[in-house]
Amino acid sequence: MSTKTSPDLQVLFSREQIAERVAELGRQIDQDYAGENIVLLGVLKGAAIFLADLARHITVPNTFDFVAVSSYGKGQKTSGAVKLIKDVDQPIEGKNVIVVEDILDTGLTLDFLKKLFAQHRPRSLRIAALLDKPSRRLVKIDADYVGFSIPNKFVVGYGMDYAERFRNLPDICLMPPDYPE
Numbered sequence: 001m002s003t004k005t006s007p008d009l010q011v012l013f014s015r016e017q018i019a020e021r022v023a024e025l026g027r028q029i030d031q032d033y034a035g036e037n038i039v040l041l042g043v044l045k046g047a048a049i050f051l052a053d054l055a056r057h058i059t060v061p062n063t064f065d066f067v068a069v070s071s072y073g074k075g076q077k078t079s080g081a082v083k084l085i086k087d088v089d090q091p092i093e094g095k096n097v098i099v100v101e102d103i104l105d106t107g108l109t110l111d112f113l114k115k116l117f118a119q120h121r122p123r124s125l126r127i128a129a130l131l132d133k134p135s136r137r138l139v140k141i142d143a144d145y146v147g148f149s150i151p152n153k154f155v156v157g158y159g160m161d162y163a164e165r166f167r168n169l170p171d172i173c174l175m176p177p178d179y180p181e
């Protein structure tokens with residue numbers, strides 16, 4: 001059976017490259033949190049697949065939680081406004097929290113979440129972003145764990161969408177700017 005599932009989109013990172021890098025990030029987190037417990041706090045929906053894969057490379061005791069925020073709407077443009085749509089289920093006070101996000105782009109989302117979660121007084125608060133687009137940053141924020149740094153291109157696959165489509169693509173692909181909605 002063919003493994004081709006993308007609609008002729010150019011592959012930026014193959015499933016093999018992603019798997020290798022995610023495993024490395026998991027090993028790094030394992031080392032950094034040896035002897036500790038962690039909460040993996042995924043940002044829905046884009047980070048769901050990354051969190052699922054990353055968690056399976058982490059051996060220190062961990063739990064999952066998820067939050068949802070308002071994002072780009074349907075297309076490739078941001079509205080700029082960030083709103084919490086779903087909060088954490090379990091208190092994070094006193095916990096080692098790693099916010100797991102698909103892309104660190106303008107930084108508005110993670111800046112908002114970091115400030116919000118800091119008010120909950122976690123023991124520690126770090127960010128793991130699969131992709132980082134440093135050239136797009138509007139606020140000063142960095143991730144502690146980054147899968148790949150990329151230029152200013154819109155990507156889909158491995159959880160990331162264009163108007164809710166293509167999240168299921170196993171590879172990270174480039175979305176042409178003129179792609180119809």
Ligand code: IMP
Pocket residue numbers: 046071072078101102103104105106107108109110153154155156160161162
């Ligand atoms: P930020 O608030 O601008 O950093 O944006 C973060 C969110 O924008 C990400 O979690 C994604 O949901 C979305 N986003 C940014 N760039 C892309 C992209 O290239 N493809 C798909 N979603 C993106």
